[in-house]
Amino acid sequence: MRALAPWTGMTSLRQEMDRLFERFFEPRWDAIEAVGEWAPKVDLSETKDAVIVKAEIPGVEQKDLHVTFQEQVLTIKGEKQQEKEEKDERFHRVERSCGAFARSMRLPAAVDGEKVTASFKDGLLTVTLPKAPAAKGTTIPIKAA
Numbered sequence: 209m210r211a212l213a214p215w216t217g218m219t220s221l222r223q224e225m226d227r228l229f230e231r232f233f234e235p236r237w238d239a240i241e242a243v244g245e246w247a248p249k250v251d252l253s254e255t256k257d258a259v260i261v262k263a264e265i266p267g268v269e270q271k272d273l274h275v276t277f278q279e280q281v282l283t284i285k286g287e288k289q290q291e292k293e294e295k296d297e298r299f300h301r302v303e304r305s306c307g308a309f310a311r312s313m314r315l316p317a318a319v320d321g322e323k324v325t326a327s328f329k330d331g332l333l334t335v336t337l338p339k340a341p342a343a344k345g346t347t348i349p350i351k352a353a
Contacts, residue, residue, distance in 0.1 A: 258337055267304070268287070282313055318342055324338070
């Protein structure tokens, strides 16, 4: 019977090919970077008492970092200086980014801006933002009737 209908499997083959091409041409936003610009990778976590932001910023000196907090938005700005090139040096691959960067993020909870602290060690910037009393919530006791 198969000899009488040789193209019966074409529909599933076409569907597989369509899926393949959709994935191939689908943009990968996490892999697209503008030329000459970069941004540090950031972890944003929340505990009962604080919001914690950790940013990997290797190769940047503390004096080149600026952290601001305004209207529940944390902004990290800085600049990674380009190393001086040797005249006789020939590069085979250049993957490390340099130049200015800025990263802003709206926080998931209300934060007390007066108590924000930041530390920088071994290329890791840690910003601790204590939650405002209203953001912590309150426990309401239930009385027996």
